[in-house]
Amino acid sequence: MRASSSFSRFEQVFKNSLTGLPMGGGKGGSDFDPKGKSDREVMRFCQSFMTELFRHVGPNTDVPAGDIGVGGSRDRVPFRAIQTPGERIHRCVDRQRTQLGAARSFVPKRPATALLFRAGNAQTRNETIEGKVCTVSGAGNAAQYTVEKLLQCGAKPVSMSDSSGFIYDKNGITEEKLAFVMSIKNVRRGRISEYAKKFRGSKYVTGQRPWGIKCDCAFPCATENEITAEDAKKLVKNGCYLVSEAANMPSVPAAVDLFLDKKFSSDPAKPQMREALPRPVSR
DSSP, X not given: OHHHHHHHHHHHHXXXXXXXXXXXXXXXXXXXXXXXXXXXXXXXXXXXXXXXXXXXXXXXXXXXXXXXXXXXXXXXXXXXXXXXXXXXXXXHHHHHHHHHHHHHTHHHHHHHHHHHHHHHHHHHTTOOSTTOEEEEOOOSHHHHHXXXXXXXXXXXXXXXXXXXXXXXXXXXXXXXXXXXHXXXXXXXXOOTHHHHHHSTTEEXXXXXXXXXXXXXXXXOOSOTTOBOHHHHHHHHHTTOOEEEOOSSSXXXXXXXXXXXXXXXXXXXXXXXHHHHSOOOOOO
């Protein structure tokens, strides 16, 4: 967790330098797993967590924000809890809500930006994304909105994943199927394996990522370093020609070198992040 936290701190400072948003650069987390927990259990944890966290946030200090395992109703409980310690925190949260509201627009914009980069790349090959088979990793906000945008563009997303494994749907993930994934992840805090039990023609693979699937385009939307050198070789072998990164630095350096060597169309995370993050509003 320490290495991941250090990486996240660097990423946040880098984002701040690109956008000028005063969002702070501290990162941290907990070992509380919300999967399978009741709403009451999640609420008790959030209240306890924020009782300490409020000491480390403020108008000119840092902005609390959700990440893996935090979203939907879970990001509202902490903000209710943070208001209890005193008037200073009221002012902190009131001032930051506008920034947080702006920052939240980054969630749907980032997959959209990935698709815009991808569309630009496709034009250089006299192609469009329509009809292309696309593998997507992750099942959180970035992955959900990426699949949604792919469907809007006429592409065929065939995979999603979580920390336990991935699902592969050879018939493609439709809007109805995506709604089911959103229900699993955003409401019931379940596992992606439930998808394979519900939809015929799909399968679940334990403990792996979807980079061995034959595809045209890959959209890593889960976490850092999720595409290893071996994964990159599988993508090349299976005919993939584009990797569009919606996660923070998902490809290890050796994978990036291979993509460059094979003249992949590559959409790195950093320029997409620059366009997807909100800009400061002048008053």
